[in-house]
Every structure is written in C-alpha cells, then in structure tokens.
Amino acid sequence: MLSRLKFVPMRLLQAVPVAFGVTLVVFFMVHLIPGNPAESILGAQATPAKVAALTDQMGLNQPVVQQYWHFLSNLAHGNLGESYTYQVPVLTLVWQRAPVTLLLVAYSVVLMLIISIPLSMLAASRPGHVRDHAVRVIPLVGLGMPQFWVGVMLLLVFAVGTGWFPVGGYGDTMMDHLWYLFLPALTLAISISPVIIRSLRASMLNVLESDYVATARSKGAGGRSLFAGHVLRNAIIPAVSIVGVNLGYLVGGTLVIEKVFAIPGLGSMLIESIFARDFPSVQAVALFVAVFVVLVGVLTDVVYTLLDPRVDLTQRMNA
Amino acid sequence: MSAAEQPAAVLEVREVTKRYGHGRRDTLRALDGVDLTLHRGEILALVGESGSGKSTLAKILAGSTSQTSGQVLCDGVEITARRHSTARRRIQMVFQDPYSSLNPRMTVRSALSEVLRVHRVVPREQIAEELSRLMSLVGLDDSALDAYPSQFSGGQRQRIAIARALAVRPDILIADEPVSALDVSVQATILDLFESLRSELGLSVLFIAHNLAVVQHLADRIAVMYLGRIAEVAQTDTLFASPEHPYTQALIASVPRMRPRDLEQPPALDGEPPSPIHLPTGCRFNPRCAYAQPTCLIDEPALERVAEGHSVACWFAGQLQQAPTKQSEEFA
Amino acid sequence: MSVVALSRTVEPLLSVQHLTIGIPSSGGGHATLVRDVSFEVGPGVRYGLVGESGSGKSMTLKAIAGLLPRGVEVLEGEIHFDGDDVLTMSPHERRRIMGPRMAMIFQEPMTALNPTTRVGKQIAEGPRRHLGLSKADAQELAVDMIRRTGIPDPARRARAYPHELSGGLRQRIMIAMALSCKPALVLCDEPTTALDVTVQDQVLRLLAQLCDDMGSALTFVTHDLAVVSQTCSRLSVMYAGRIMEEGNVREVYEAPQHPYTEALFQSAPDFDDPGRRLAPIPGLPPSLTDPPPGCPFAPRCQYAIESCSTGSKPLVEVRHRHLSACDLADQIFGGTR
Amino acid sequence: GCASSSTKSGGASKSAGAPVHGGNLTIARAQDAKSMNNILTFDNSSIFIFEQIMEPLFTVTADGKATKPLLATGYKVSADKKTYTINLRKGVKFSTGKEMTSADVKFSIDQDTKHASTGWGFINSAIQQVQAAGKYTVVIKLKHAWAPLIADLALFSNAIVPNNYDGKTMAEFYQAPVGTGPFKWGQWKRGEYLKLVANTGYWQKGKPYLDSVTWNVVPDSNTRKLQVQGGQADIDEYPDWSTFKSLGTGSNVIAKTFPSTELDYLAFNEKKKPFQDVHVRRAISAMIDRSAINKAVLFGNGTPANSLLMPGVPFYQKSTPGIMKNDALAKKELAASSVPKGFSTTLLIPSGDASKLSTAQIIQNDLQQYNIKVTIKQLDPTANHNAQQNMQYDMGLSAWTMDIPDPDEWTSFAIDPDGGAKSAYTNYRSAEAIKLNRQAQQSVDHSTRAELYNQLQDVVAHDAPFAFLYYAPYAYGVSDKVQNFNVTPLGNYPLTDVWKSK
Amino acid sequence: MTTFSLTHRFRPSRREARPAARRLRPWYQNRSLVAGLVIVCIMVLLAVLAPVLAPYNPIKQNLNEALQGPSGAHWLGTDKLGRDVLSRLLYGARVDLRIGFLAVIIPFVVGTILGAIAGYFGGWLDIIIMRIVDVFYAFPLFLLVIALVFVLGPGESSIYLAIALVSWVSYCKIVRGEVIVARQQEYVQAARLGGLNNARVLGRHIGPNVISQAITYAMSDIVMDIMVIVTLGYLGLGITPPTAEWGSMIADAQEFITTLWWMAVVPGVAVVITGLGLSLIGDGLTDLLSPERRK
Numbered sequence A: 001m002l003s004r005l006k007f008v009p010m011r012l013l014q015a016v017p018v019a020f021g022v023t024l025v026v027f028f029m030v031h032l033i034p035g036n037p038a039e040s041i042l043g044a045q046a047t048p049a050k051v052a053a054l055t056d057q058m059g060l061n062q063p064v065v066q067q068y069w070h071f072l073s074n075l076a077h078g079n080l081g082e083s084y085t086y087q088v089p090v091l092t093l094v095w096q097r098a099p100v101t102l103l104l105v106a107y108s109v110v111l112m113l114i115i116s117i118p119l120s121m122l123a124a125s126r127p128g129h130v131r132d133h134a135v136r137v138i139p140l141v142g143l144g145m146p147q148f149w150v151g152v153m154l155l156l157v158f159a160v161g162t163g164w165f166p167v168g169g170y171g172d173t174m175m176d177h178l179w180y181l182f183l184p185a186l187t188l189a190i191s192i193s194p195v196i197i198r199s200l201r202a203s204m205l206n207v208l209e210s211d212y213v214a215t216a217r218s219k220g221a222g223g224r225s226l227f228a229g230h231v232l233r234n235a236i237i238p239a240v241s242i243v244g245v246n247l248g249y250l251v252g253g254t255l256v257i258e259k260v261f262a263i264p265g266l267g268s269m270l271i272e273s274i275f276a277r278d279f280p281s282v283q284a285v286a287l288f289v290a291v292f293v294v295l296v297g298v299l300t301d302v303v304y305t306l307l308d309p310r311v312d313l314t315q316r317m318n319a
Numbered sequence B: 001m002s003a004a005e006q007p008a009a010v011l012e013v014r015e016v017t018k019r020y021g022h023g024r025r026d027t028l029r030a031l032d033g034v035d036l037t038l039h040r041g042e043i044l045a046l047v048g049e050s051g052s053g054k055s056t057l058a059k060i061l062a063g064s065t066s067q068t069s070g071q072v073l074c075d076g077v078e079i080t081a082r083r084h085s086t087a088r089r090r091i092q093m094v095f096q097d098p099y100s101s102l103n104p105r106m107t108v109r110s111a112l113s114e115v116l117r118v119h120r121v122v123p124r125e126q127i128a129e130e131l132s133r134l135m136s137l138v139g140l141d142d143s144a145l146d147a148y149p150s151q152f153s154g155g156q157r158q159r160i161a162i163a164r165a166l167a168v169r170p171d172i173l174i175a176d177e178p179v180s181a182l183d184v185s186v187q188a189t190i191l192d193l194f195e196s197l198r199s200e201l202g203l204s205v206l207f208i209a210h211n212l213a214v215v216q217h218l219a220d221r222i223a224v225m226y227l228g229r230i231a232e233v234a235q236t237d238t239l240f241a242s243p244e245h246p247y248t249q250a251l252i253a254s255v256p257r258m259r260p261r262d263l264e265q266p267p268a269l270d271g272e273p274p275s276p277i278h279l280p281t282g283c284r285f286n287p288r289c290a291y292a293q294p295t296c297l298i299d300e301p302a303l304e305r306v307a308e309g310h311s312v313a314c315w316f317a318g319q320l321q322q323a324p325t326k327q328s329e330e331f332a
Numbered sequence C: 001m002s003v004v005a006l007s008r009t010v011e012p013l014l015s016v017q018h019l020t021i022g023i024p025s026s027g028g029g030h031a032t033l034v035r036d037v038s039f040e041v042g043p044g045v046r047y048g049l050v051g052e053s054g055s056g057k058s059m060t061l062k063a064i065a066g067l068l069p070r071g072v073e074v075l076e077g078e079i080h081f082d083g084d085d086v087l088t089m090s091p092h093e094r095r096r097i098m099g100p101r102m103a104m105i106f107q108e109p110m111t112a113l114n115p116t117t118r119v120g121k122q123i124a125e126g127p128r129r130h131l132g133l134s135k136a137d138a139q140e141l142a143v144d145m146i147r148r149t150g151i152p153d154p155a156r157r158a159r160a161y162p163h164e165l166s167g168g169l170r171q172r173i174m175i176a177m178a179l180s181c182k183p184a185l186v187l188c189d190e191p192t193t194a195l196d197v198t199v200q201d202q203v204l205r206l207l208a209q210l211c212d213d214m215g216s217a218l219t220f221v222t223h224d225l226a227v228v229s230q231t232c233s234r235l236s237v238m239y240a241g242r243i244m245e246e247g248n249v250r251e252v253y254e255a256p257q258h259p260y261t262e263a264l265f266q267s268a269p270d271f272d273d274p275g276r277r278l279a280p281i282p283g284l285p286p287s288l289t290d291p292p293p294g295c296p297f298a299p300r301c302q303y304a305i306e307s308c309s310t311g312s313k314p315l316v317e318v319r320h321r322h323l324s325a326c327d328l329a330d331q332i333f334g335g336t337r
Numbered sequence D: 001g002c003a004s005s006s007t008k009s010g011g012a013s014k015s016a017g018a019p020v021h022g023g024n025l026t027i028a029r030a031q032d033a034k035s036m037n038n039i040l041t042f043d044n045s046s047i048f049i050f051e052q053i054m055e056p057l058f059t060v061t062a063d064g065k066a067t068k069p070l071l072a073t074g075y076k077v078s079a080d081k082k083t084y085t086i087n088l089r090k091g092v093k094f095s096t097g098k099e100m101t102s103a104d105v106k107f108s109i110d111q112d113t114k115h116a117s118t119g120w121g122f123i124n125s126a127i128q129q130v131q132a133a134g135k136y137t138v139v140i141k142l143k144h145a146w147a148p149l150i151a152d153l154a155l156f157s158n159a160i161v162p163n164n165y166d167g168k169t170m171a172e173f174y175q176a177p178v179g180t181g182p183f184k185w186g187q188w189k190r191g192e193y194l195k196l197v198a199n200t201g202y203w204q205k206g207k208p209y210l211d212s213v214t215w216n217v218v219p220d221s222n223t224r225k226l227q228v229q230g231g232q233a234d235i236d237e238y239p240d241w242s243t244f245k246s247l248g249t250g251s252n253v254i255a256k257t258f259p260s261t262e263l264d265y266l267a268f269n270e271k272k273k274p275f276q277d278v279h280v281r282r283a284i285s286a287m288i289d290r291s292a293i294n295k296a297v298l299f300g301n302g303t304p305a306n307s308l309l310m311p312g313v314p315f316y317q318k319s320t321p322g323i324m325k326n327d328a329l330a331k332k333e334l335a336a337s338s339v340p341k342g343f344s345t346t347l348l349i350p351s352g353d354a355s356k357l358s359t360a361q362i363i364q365n366d367l368q369q370y371n372i373k374v375t376i377k378q379l380d381p382t383a384n385h386n387a388q389q390n391m392q393y394d395m396g397l398s399a400w401t402m403d404i405p406d407p408d409e410w411t412s413f414a415i416d417p418d419g420g421a422k423s424a425y426t427n428y429r430s431a432e433a434i435k436l437n438r439q440a441q442q443s444v445d446h447s448t449r450a451e452l453y454n455q456l457q458d459v460v461a462h463d464a465p466f467a468f469l470y471y472a473p474y475a476y477g478v479s480d481k482v483q484n485f486n487v488t489p490l491g492n493y494p495l496t497d498v499w500k501s502k
Numbered sequence E: 001m002t003t004f005s006l007t008h009r010f011r012p013s014r015r016e017a018r019p020a021a022r023r024l025r026p027w028y029q030n031r032s033l034v035a036g037l038v039i040v041c042i043m044v045l046l047a048v049l050a051p052v053l054a055p056y057n058p059i060k061q062n063l064n065e066a067l068q069g070p071s072g073a074h075w076l077g078t079d080k081l082g083r084d085v086l087s088r089l090l091y092g093a094r095v096d097l098r099i100g101f102l103a104v105i106i107p108f109v110v111g112t113i114l115g116a117i118a119g120y121f122g123g124w125l126d127i128i129i130m131r132i133v134d135v136f137y138a139f140p141l142f143l144l145v146i147a148l149v150f151v152l153g154p155g156e157s158s159i160y161l162a163i164a165l166v167s168w169v170s171y172c173k174i175v176r177g178e179v180i181v182a183r184q185q186e187y188v189q190a191a192r193l194g195g196l197n198n199a200r201v202l203g204r205h206i207g208p209n210v211i212s213q214a215i216t217y218a219m220s221d222i223v224m225d226i227m228v229i230v231t232l233g234y235l236g237l238g239i240t241p242p243t244a245e246w247g248s249m250i251a252d253a254q255e256f257i258t259t260l261w262w263m264a265v266v267p268g269v270a271v272v273i274t275g276l277g278l279s280l281i282g283d284g285l286t287d288l289l290s291p292e293r294r295k
C-alpha cells in the first residue's frame, strides 16, 4: 500500500515550480497596484518627504527584479513582513487565522458530502424520473443565489428565528467552533453542492451501468448491499477529484462567508487587508491560500490512490 | 533460389527494438530485435498474442512512432518516423476499429477529398472523378459520399477507411486487425477486398490478425510474433503443415475448430505470456514451452533459416516431437 | 457427450417461451430487439446461442438473468427457471436465486470485476450471502475455487485486485465466482471474445470441465461458430432478434436447415478447410424499429421467393429435434419430414 | 443630562433603578481596532477603546460643547493668557497600582507633542513647555494665546500614561497599555475581538459597574443587527440607516440616536475646472435636494446642513444662510457661471459605502436636471483618500466629526489652505475666512469668538467651497439591558457609568 | 505482483452495434436543450426589448415612492431611490447577459487554443503551459478576480479583464484533457498518417470533436461570471451606478435583507432562471455533441 504512495515526494517536487509561480503572482499583484504603496501606507499623514523616506526604506525604488529577490529571500527566512494595519508580523496573523478557515473549509466539505451523496443517490437510482430532475434542478437555485444572501437567510431562520445557532462569531472551544461554524459551513456547502451533486450523479450512473455492478447483481446483491459494497466506493473516487478541483472555489467562498458570519479567518483578513492596502497581509494570505490549494491537490491524489487500487500515479506524473 | 526468382523486398525491418517507459527498471520492451521483410505484391500476415508488439511494429512502419533502435528500409532506403510527405504517402495504414477510425464530424467526401487536396494526388477538377473511382474500388456506391460515418455499418466503415488509405495511392498497406471488429458475414467481404487490391493494384500488404483461420485464407506468408520477437516465418502452407516453433504449434492447436474436440484434454498451452517488463532469461517462450531444455533457460535463440523461406527462432527447430516431454509448472 | 441423449421427458431447467424484448417508447415506433424467442435448456445441458452482432443474443441472456439495461423491457413471453416464472418474481426472490441457482459470466473480465475490491472478496460475496458462510469460511471457499480454476498460489491471488491480473486469470476468477455457489445454470456472454486463442482454449476447457464437475447447465452466447461447436451440444442461431434454426450442434453444422445458417457457415473461414472460398452475405440486417414483414432474412436470402416477405415464420421441426424458421427448408435442404 | 433621543418611546425611560455591578458588555462593530497607541492612531475604532484605558486631564461635557476636569481638579490662566497652571487630582492610581503624578503628566503631553509629525501632536503646537511644578501641579507655557488649550488637553492623545512608559519602549507599552481609566487591558485577538476588564482600583469609587467589555468584529451590518436582536451582542456600533428603525421594533433592542458633530458635505476641487468658479459651486449647492437625501439615505434621521459648523459644536449659528435647494438660484448662478450650458464631471466616493452611494446617485440625478452630467467614480477607501489628498478628483463626498469640543480643529482644516490639508482638499482660499479663523484661534473671550465664528460661517456659506449636505446623528442599536450608555457629540462613549440590568 | 495495467491491454471487444442508439436524435428532440434555449432566448428577448417593455426609465428616481412593495404601478415595487424594479430588472438583463457572454469569449478562445496546443504537442510546451495553469489554479477565482478588480478599479472593463485573466485556465484544462483523449483516437492517427499537417489535424479533426466540452463548460461559466459580478457588487467593486444591473441590485438590496428580504430575491430569481437556462443548454449540448458520453 505504502509503496503506491512513493509518488508523493515526486509530486511535491513538481509543485515547486508552481509554488515559484505563485510567489511571482503574489509579488506582482501588489506591484500592479497603481500609485505608490508607501503613499497608501502613510495615508492621511503622507508628505512627500515621508513618502520618499518610506519608499526608500521599503526598497521600492530598487529594480523590480531585486525587489523580487528580496521578497524571495525574506520568504525563505519565513519573513513575510509586518502588517501595515496591526504592525505585527503577518505570519503571526496568518497562523492565528488559518486554522479557522481550514476548519470552515473542512467542515463545509463534510456537510457538502452529507448533502450531496444521498441526493445524488436518489437521483441516480431513477434517472429521468421526476425526483432525478428535481435533484438536478433545485440545487441550481442555490447556484444563482449569492452566498451572502443565503447566509443571511440561514441566520434569520436558524439563528434569530429558532435560536439554534449563534449569529456569527467563532467561539472559544472546539465544540463552540463546530456550533458557530455550522451555518457558514452549510452556506458554503449549499453553494457548491449543485456542482457536486451533478458530478456525483453522473459517476453513480456510470457505476450503476457498469459491468461489475451487473456482476454483483448476478451474485444476488441488490439494494443497500449493492450500494454500499459496489456502487458507493467506485462513485466516490471521481468525487474526490471533483472536490479537489472545487476546493479553490470553496476557499474563495470564504471571502464572502467569513464577512457575513463575522468569522476571524483568512477570507475576512484578505478582504480587510485588500481594502486597507495592507500589502504584506494580502501577500501572505494569497500565498498561504495558493500553497494550501496546491497541497490539497497532492492530498487529493493521495486519497485517490488509496481509494482506487488501479491508479499508479507514478505513471500519471507527467500529465 | 536464384536471384531472378527472389521476390523484391519493398519493406525491410532490421533489428528493430522499441522500448516504452521512463525509468531504467520499468522499461517495457514492446519490440526486441525484430527482423522482417515484406515482398512486393504479397500479403504478409503477422499473428501473435495480445501485447506481442504487432501494433507497435505497424506504427513504426507507418511512421506514427519511432523505433528505439534498428532500421526500417523502404525499397532499400532507410525511412524514419519523420518522413517526407511523399514517403509518407507510400505506406498507409488501416486501423482495427472502424468506429473510431473515422472522424464522426466529416462526411466521406470531405474526409477523402481533404487527403486528395493536401497531397495533390489529382488536379482539383478531377477530384470528383477520383472520388468515384475510390468508391468503386472499395465496392461502395457514390451516394455514400455525402453521408457521415455514423450512417454506415462496420463493414462499410472499414471500406471507407481503406478508401482513405488508398486515396494517396500507396504501395504498401499496413492493416492492423482490420477485420477483428467485424462480424463473420462482413469480414469475408473485407478479406475479399484485400485479396483484390493485391491482385489488381499490386499492393503489398502487412496484415495483422490474431485469428489464424482468417490469416490462413488470405496470407501468402505468415510471421508469428511472441513477446516482441518473431518466433517463426514461413509460407502459409508450410507454416500450417509443419510448424517448427513450439509456440506456433500450440497456437495452431488452440484454434477452435468447427468439428468437436475433446475438451477433457489439457489445453495446448499453459499459462499466459509473461510481462514484457520482466522478460525471462534465455528463450522468452521457455516458461510455457513443453520442450524446454537447459539451453533454453540460458540463451536466446536467433531467427534461423530452417528451409527455403522458413525461419524459426528455436534451439530445437526441426527436432521436436509432437508430444510434450515436460509439463510446464510456471504459470503467468 | 451423454447429455445429448437426454430424453425430452425430463423437465427443462430453463424454459423460454415467446420472449419479446423491446424498448417501449411513448411516441410509437418502438424497437423490438428480440422477437418471439422460445427454447429450453435441460439440466446439465450446454446450450449455445450464436448470431451476428446485434442479433439479440445478449438481450435474451440478460432477460433470463434479470439484468436488462434501463429502458429495455420484456414485452411478452415467459421465462421459467426451475418451474418458477422469473419474470414475475419480486426483486427479493430474484436475488435469492441469482448466485446459488443461476450465475452469469460476462464478456469483458476487465470491466466485469469491481476494480476496487480484492478478487477473493468478490468471489466470497456470493457464498457469504447465499450459503450463509462466515467471512473466514467464505474466504477459504474462494481460495479453493481459485485453486480449482488451475491458478497457482491461489491464496496470494485471492488478495489481488483485478487490474493486477491478466485477462485470462480474470476470466478464471469470473468463472470461480460464477460457480462458487454450485449453480444449476451458468449463463455466459461471450466469455472468451477478449482473450487470445491460446488462453481462450484454456478457459473454454476449464469452463466445460467445471460445469460437468458440478452438474451445471450452460447457456453460452457467442458469435464464433467454432467456439460454440466445441463447447455446446445444442444451439440456436439468431438473426435480427429471432431464432432462425435450432438443433443439435452436429446436425446443424453438417446439415443446416436455414439459408441464414448456411450463409453464415459459408462466410466464416474454416480452419480445416482453407481452400474454400468465403462467401460474404450481401446486404445489411434489417432495422429493428421497422422490421420487414415475413422472414427477416428474406431481403438477403439467395433462395427468397415472394412468399418469404409475408406472414409469420414460426420455428418448425424439420427433422428430429431440429427446427427451422424457413418455410422452404424442405425444398432447399430436402428435410425428411 | 442625557441627550439621547430614542425612536422607541418608553425604551429609554424604562426605569433603570439602582446600578448593578457585574456583567460583560459586548459591542459588535464593523472594524477591528488597529492600534492602542493613543498618540499615533487616527481611527475611531481604536480610539473608542483606548479611551476606556487612558484618561486625559480634562474631558468633554455630555453635551460636547464644553470641558470639565477629569484627572485634573482645575486650572488657572495667567493674565497674558500664556501660562496655565493645572492642579492634579490626588490619589489617582494607574491600573498597575502606581500613583499618577505631575511627572507622568509631563511625560505624556511631551510625548504627544514630540510626535507632531506622525500623530496627533500638531494639536499641541501652541505649547512651548510643560513643567512639573509640584507633585500635583503642572504648568503649561504657551507660545501665544491659544483658546482651545483645555479642549486640546481633553483629547485622548493627551491622555496620561506612566512616566517613561514604566521603563518599556513605546511599542512594548502599547501592546498592553496602562492608564488610570475604568478599564484595563485584557486580550486582543486581532480580527476577532478585543476585551478590556474592569480596573478594580479605579479612582472613581464603585466604578466601573461592568466586569468587562468586549468589542467583537462583525463586518456585515445585517449580522450585527441580528446579533443584538438575538442577544449575542449588547450594542450594535454601526447600524445601517436603512434598517435602523426596524432594529427597535418587536425586540429588546432600542434604536438610539445621539446628537453628533458629523457634517456630510460635497467637496469641490477648485484645482479642477470649473469649480474655481464660485457660481458653479453655488449653483450645484442649490441643485441638491437635501431633504430627499435625508429621507432616502438617513430615513429622516438627519437634518439638512446649513453651515460649516455642526449643531453639536460650540458657536454653531443656526441662522447661517447655507444654500438649500433652490431652483431659481441654481438657474441664476449657473447662467452667471463659466459653464451656463452645463458640463460633465465626476463624483468620487469610497466603495462599499451604501449611504454615500445612494447620496451620490441622488446628486447625480439632481444635477442632471441642469445638464450637468455626473459620473460616479468608486475607489476603495484608501485610494479614495489618496485621490482626495492628491487633489485628483472633481467632486467628492466626505464627512467630518470633531475630536475636541472646539470648532478650531475643523475650521483650520477646512478653510485654511496652509493648514496642511489644502482646505479639506478643496484648495479653497478666502483671505477673509483665513483671517477670521486666525483671530478666533487666538481670542480667549467667548463672545468675541462667537462673533468671529458667525462671520466665518457666513463667508463660507456664501463661497460654497463645500455643498453642506446634512448633519447626521450617531446611531446605535442598544439592548434594553444596557443602562446609561451615552455617546458624546464627539463620538466617544465613556463606559464608566454604564451598567447592565439583569 | 506489481504488473502494470498497460501490459494487459485487451483486444477491444467487438463494439455492440446499436442501431437504435447510433442514429443521432435531431437537436429539437433534446428536451434539456430546447427548454434551455427557450429560457435563454426569452431572457435575451426581454433584454433586447427592454426599452420597449420597461414601464419606466430604469435610472429615474422618485424618492417619494421609494421602497414600495409590488403594486399596479410598479409590478415589482421600487428600490431605495424609488426606481422601478421591473424596469431595472429588464435593463439589467442587457448588462448582465452582455458581461456574461463577453467575459466568456476571450478566456474561451485563449484557453481553448492553449489547451489544444498543450494537449496535442505535449512535451515541454505542455509542461510549461500546464504549470502556468497550475499557478492560476492555485488561487481561488474570487480571490484573483477581486484582487484584480481592486487593482484595476471598478467598472465593466476591469471585470472583463480580470475574468479573462483568470478563467482561461479552466478552458485550457478541459480542452487539453479532451485533446489528449482525441489524439489517441484512430481517426486522428489516420489523419496524421495521411500526411495532414498539425494545424489541419488540430483544426479539422480534433477541434470539432473536443470543443463541445468547452462549450458546455462555458454555459456554467457564464453563470459563474454573473455571480462574480454580484459578489463584486457586494464588496462595492461592481458596475458603476446608476446602471441597472442584477449584481448591484442584489448588492443594494443587501441593506434590506433583514427587513425587505424579497428585494434581493427578485434579481436573484433572474440570475437563477438565467443560470437554469444556461445549465440546461449545457446539459443538452453534452448529450447532443457527444452521444458516446451520454450520462
């Protein structure tokens, strides 16, 4: 089993150029912004002399390549700079907030699966039937409803209306977190589940029509034992990569969700720091998110390999 | 045989090997030193088990992939995969699956005239005429020209694929299992077509198949491949009458016949070919060979001539009794 | 070949009567894939269904096993197995016989095995369900079945995933799986088409031998006339969803009683008769949505006369236990009746 | 007295009874604080918090128009108005337990003055020297007579911190600042919450009533509203006007407004054509329907603005003839202007501010009637700020609130082009206005100042460097459990007297 | 034990001839496609005819009638500035459909071309293109678009540019995968062996057979783009007011979610219906253009 994971180091190695590209994007993202960053930082107190001094201090008048090199070498030392807003190292902020977002994303993946699997099973079990169409069409409504609207509606009904859940916030203990994050994770899950349900349904149909399911039927398997023993696992395998591919979307969703639900995660930090022109923070969050997405890509491959004995990723490496 | 009688070779394959794979340990030797000659105007059949490298050889000949080492000579001139369009024209290929070998979105007319135009086979104004000629050549009606592939049956599609190959007026046709996907009732028409193309156009055909009964009907000569090497080459009658290689013998014995056979009998051959990644030492057939001797485990036999036009790669060619002396224990 | 001599008084194991399979469509013009097919298979008999691609062999078999694809339905007819009408069975009852009484082997061993489950477990699934074996016992039985298919080192092979095995081994696993509950009837859909001749030979022998050992009857679908001649004692020749001819293998091969069968033999290369010229069958099979009246083969038949294109053409006995759907069988082939 | 008005009658009058000790006050706010440094920090979300920790010598009265002693007990002014002798309150202790003395005061004010270039120190520009004359006496010498001094000392940047930061560096100190205030430093999870706990040794005995105060960051206004309604928060710091009224209906929340010193105005950039033309400015001022804005944006909670000064500021003159919507005037002025046929221009607003967006659209609509085509340009707040500072805009929407109870802070900013802000970035230059403002700064006599500021207001109203739009009150959504919560016109809300009923 | 699946390829089974299924159904019998086309056509028609159909000027304010519920005069009520919601909805369709379609075109073309090149030629070209794709893929779409629009300043052209810069990667990935599959097809090999040059093989033989996936994806991409506009509106980076546009209508309604919650629903429903129509077209096209891939 483990020998099949020998691709992981290679795969990680392959992520290096990607990570490098990510730093480029992150670096130039800030340098694209019109105007002088120093001016933005100084804000109300900007005088030409102070701007010049800060420009100098930040090395903004050096050639771009040199600045990038500087950025990289600082990065190598784990130094991403200080938040302009809070005047603390951005890394501290990111470490404080990353777990929140990771928990939120993981939570929503779980909820998404809880929503999507039964629904897609329902649809796949009778293709073309009313319930199939219903399952395929109704979630589309979720796709067209903006996340902030869905979020506030959930708050109105399940937090203010019934008092079952808190109105935003994060809480202190793990149990608290799970309780506080339920509605935001649900909002995210709802927003992505149409895509997932469609793909899962399609892969379930594929599996249901496959020869090995016919074989299982010819052995007298049926109903639940057929689903649990033969359909689910094989249908989940493509779902894993679908989830992997859509992870970026989920992470992107946290930008809005965290704002709506007052969650102190990376998404809200990013929005805040973009608007505050807190460039080191923007860079740090973008970098973290990108690296996270890349790593999840690797993780998806691992899970894929563990679930599907057929894949030999050493063979797919160059793809 | 005197020089005058010696049929001219149009295509010669010398010591061709093909390796797949990147790692040093994981290389797969799809072809491992193949020698083969295709004579002008003959139908040479290539048979062998799945994975023995037949298609790989076909692709090398047609120029869609290049060999790892060795030479391919066309009329004595070496050709490679990157060949000039005139050289490319000379050798054409017909594929196995008539369903995927035609572009579903092009009518027969556009598919054929495209080739004619690109290669300037005939002047522009004669294209229509040429199309009719091609259609009649493969036994189809002109009305078929404006249909899409989906409107044809498998046999008809295969004819269209052959027409496309013939459009550039090749000398050599490589047919990779052109009838394997067809029903027997249709298969016969395609076999007929090959027969007539050879006799009327003088085409040289390399015909790849796995069905010995088909090959027996069509081919002038037969080459038997095993795990990336030629095991035996002979005239069709010779091969079936006196197969020399134990694998050829087993292959012939395995062919299902129209008359009953005692199924209680053990099969002619045990096991399946080993992986081309981990080839056995010595003769590559030795794990399944009923006659294997110690020599066979050490040295690989070369393809040697045992008679006029009959070559065999076996240490004991010509000396084998029909009864097996050793039951193979090795399996897969 | 003692099975051939079985007398007709023995209750057939499988009896298919007037089976019609089609795709019902609300807009009319529905396709009929199999039309009025009837045949019987006695206990222990090896029965072949031959015919060209699309002639409805697989559909007939799938209808028997209750595995018709979505949208395809049995429109008419009955299928009795062990005296019970399997078409009216509840899914639950159906599942009770699938495995211990009736088993199926598919054409593509690659796709017919669950890619994510070890083959031993897949074999053990049936015995666990139907024979009530414990997990360990079922696993042991699975290993034993693998051994009986002649695969060396069965315990190790049982732990393999399907993709780790070659095609021949996979098909043996399929056979082990089908026979693990000692079924009375094994349904095979072209089990060797995907295999090389040498391996096909091995597998066919194994199949026949195991069926004999267990006393299982076999219903064997193939398009290869030679394969059926080597495996079966009795056969039906299907064309365009109908049975054209039924009889004992020897008799059909020696004296076909239907022009289609004859044409089929003439178009197939015979290994033992290399000199014979192959004669293709001209034309195409008829459309399934809009079949011609009368004999479906009439448009391609060299003997066809006007009356061939009208009326129904039932299977009639033209010789002893040799049935043909051709009106003119007597005239053409000089039947003795 | 309590100056609050309430949209929910009876809510405020709910008998408070005797104050109860204990409890945590939760305030939901849109933005986190940025820094606790009281001399360098400009944003209100930070200021409102560190004001609870560090107290100045004087403070603002509840009506926001005067000062009263806090850590001081009183002061004397010399005859030349250039020396102030201030007596300190005895027995005031920092939350560390150390007593506050004149050394701390000198250090604190000097520290503020020292950072004039990067912080609030400019406010002390009149101060020549601070002397610790005795343990409880501080003498401040001025460069020239300076009327707003006591008001300046009441500013949070002059709040008293321990001498020499108790041996810490400035940065270290402000990580967990120490002061004499009712609350002391608790915990700060940036982006999530900031918590202060009661200073048990507070010099006002028995206060504060609350055990702790937590400011939670809740960026979305709907969520903030739902939090107070659901009881998860006690105070909604920035309710939307659009839902303000509904905040108080049918729940235990009171929608409160407090008189403010907020003026919302439309600034004209006189560096850009045609805004140098006073007729154009006056014409546009006369085109804007202020009551419509008040209705659509403030839902009737504000008042149309008529003056440079706000009603909550001393010397505001109610009769100032600020231009209101007046079709005839608009037509007349436009005809007299350099662009009688109308023109095209842009209106800059910060993005993400729904009120400003609506205001801008109404102005756009109003001006269109006179053939002035306005394109709304949205920039993120920081870029918006920069564009204004660099005078890269045509018209812009801005607002001002006072930090000290003296008009000078604003007038100097708004009409003195040499005050560093180019007349609130309009480049408005009126010799008369500048003169009036200078005189008012240096005159200590109340009625003289009143007269000067009256004239100033008239001049500015006529010149219309800004189109005054409206005065908006402060809005808060407050749980009915919270007692004594008051906001001064300057925007700060001392929590010393606040308590929560059970 | 570790044999590779490649070493055991099988002779492809004889394809089951399915005359019943082989014949392509004409497009108008495809229910999803027809339903989707009808919906989208109606939307487009409403957008085109907005000047005729809309009862009011979409940016005309009437503050005396602000925030009204549906009535005879205003079928869908009025917004905060007293503008007629129905008229804004109709005019909004023009903007949103335009942005949706236009924003998809450039990424579609660029992504398809690059994906085809990467998939067809493979090798270094493939590696380089795909690494670039990976880099872009690492950033969530919203993150990059928001950051870019922020950088470029709000407005329609920034939105086009930001979306174009970001979303070509999806097309590139999809098309590359399809091309790699198609390249193995025998008809493509036949075309190459027939001596056709690469451009011709790609354009004539591979292109038409792989484009359907990209088109299908484009349908859902349009919905995504509309959602991006909506979200940008929420963050105050959307279309310049007072232009009527669904995203800003939803964003404007945001203030009233807790009181007049239906204000966001009206434009939301428009987005949903459009999305539904486009998805149905996508479904239909999948069926129609790739019968072998029928789900």
Ligand SMILES: Nc1ncnc2c1ncn2[C@@H]1O[C@H](COP(=O)(O)OP(=O)(O)OP(=O)(O)O)[C@@H](O)[C@H]1O
Residues within 6 Å of the ligand: B020, B021, B028, B029, B030, B048, B049, B050, B051, B052, B053, B054, B055, B056, B057, B210, B276, E006, E007, E008, E009, E010, E011
């Ligand atoms: N592109 C490839 N990459 C790696 N291995 C390959 C590739 N193509 C073929 N092979 C391997 O090369 C060997 C020879 O394959 P080839 O297709 O030539 O066999 P074949 O004789 O044509 O078999 P079949 O009868 O199944 O068509 C097989 O083991 C096959 O798995």
Ligand SMILES: Nc1ncnc2c1ncn2[C@@H]1O[C@H](COP(=O)(O)OP(=O)(O)OP(=O)(O)O)[C@@H](O)[C@H]1O
Residues within 6 Å of the ligand: C023, C033, C051, C052, C053, C054, C055, C056, C057, C058, C059, C060, C069, C070, C071, C072, C223, C288, E014, E015, E016, E017, E018, E019, E020, E021
């Ligand atoms: N899932 C399906 N839906 C609709 N029609 C089908 C389906 N499967 C097969 N058919 C049609 O049913 C007819 C009979 O098919 P069947 O599979 O029984 O043929 P067969 O004799 O087994 O052919 P082959 O030798 O190709 O396997 C064919 O015409 C085929 O097109």
Ligand SMILES: [Mg+2]
Residues within 6 Å of the ligand: B054, B055, B056, B176
């Ligand atoms: Mg091959």
Ligand SMILES: [Mg+2]
Residues within 6 Å of the ligand: C057, C058, C059, C189, E016
């Ligand atoms: Mg079949």
